[in-house]
Amino acid sequence: MQRKITLEEHEIPTAYYNILADLPKPLDPPLHPGTKQPIGPQDLAAIFPMELIKQEVSTERFIEIPDEVRNAYAMFRPTPLFRAIELERALDTPAQIYYKYEGVSPAGSHKLNTALPQAFYNKQAGIKRLATETGAGQWGSSLSYACNFFGLACKVYMVRVSYDQKPYRRSMIRTWGGEVVASPSTDTASGRAVLQRDRNSTGSLGIAISEAVEDAAGREDTNYSLGSVLNHVLLHQTIIGLEAKQQLAKAGVYPDVVIGCVGGGSNFGGIALPFIKDKIDGKPIRAIAVEPASCPSLTKGEFRYDFGDLAGLTPLLPMYTLGHDFVPPSIHAGGLRYHGMAPIISRLYLDRLIEALAYEQEEVFEAAVLFARTEGIIPAPESAHAIKAALQEAQQAKVEGKKKVILFNLSGHGHFDMSAYDAFFSGALSGSKMVA
């Protein structure tokens, strides 16, 4: 029995899969925050390169990956697909469990899959510098790596509370050459306005987005970059599912269920969308999006138009949302603290093409520890949500005596989250309210 199913560099997919070509019902258009009218490409051109704007609205089924990007991917792709033999044994389940491991990327998660093409298309458009926000730091460090790879400058507005609590993500951003400031900062008018009201503001993703957008809109040489939620981000992430499909075919199996954790929806979309195409074509495959009980956009949210940020500066997107003023508790899975959900994932959930589950922190960390003690890899707390759902599916398979095939995405490693593991071991994770 093979533990690891690998691909050669020449087997890196040559095109991304675009689900917009196959959705039974098309997405409703994003609306202008002021006029509430559908926005066009020109509305986005101030902060995004035209190639990414085209991808955002394209209905071509496959979109070619430029050679320069495939070359950049080859630094860590194809990523391995593991058969979780030790975990299966521990669970004594007839199910086969496979996981795609995105933690082998230099930044430690799937986020480089979109950071690299985003940096490339901006470079190609003559842009010299990218501005972005980051919460816990995973996206900021990924964009810093990608900008360095393609020779762009990078400015990261990092939410003050994470800037102070997660110093090593901040160090990664600097190591790859990016500039990082705590947000709210004095570098932008929106940051200064917040500081004037509250000198000790700990910041928020909403404030940091406002700062990065203001930075990008105010400079000719600078664009803005977003790490999740948007159609083109999910498009880039489909490289995960496309590789996994080839790897499972090598192993001679096809999954009964595909699982991923959801923050903004990009890694789940990445692994699931190529399989959802098969479901739309009639295959009986299930896909499960897993979220924290404390930030339950799909399971408890409402489907409607909402802003992407707190201040209401971004276009209105049709999505499941807890409200753009919802402030989730400081749970350890920082990457899953988003009030909304990608419009593509929202549409699929509305049309019952995917399922959703929500778990409490404690049960998620129990699953993470079982995984580390069987498979060895210490998972990111975000990814552990997917592990928990995979465990449940495997236990169910045992009850039913079914040989089902489970595939989940292990979106990243947890090497920067060890204080959260310590909190779990000391019994300090009660419900979902624990602060790091």
Ligand SMILES: *Cc1c(COP(=O)(O)O)cnc(C)c1O
């Ligand atoms: C950012 C992040 C997530 C959540 O973001 P999505 O866009 O929903 O994928 C999940 N896992 C890891 C490791 C992350 O860094």
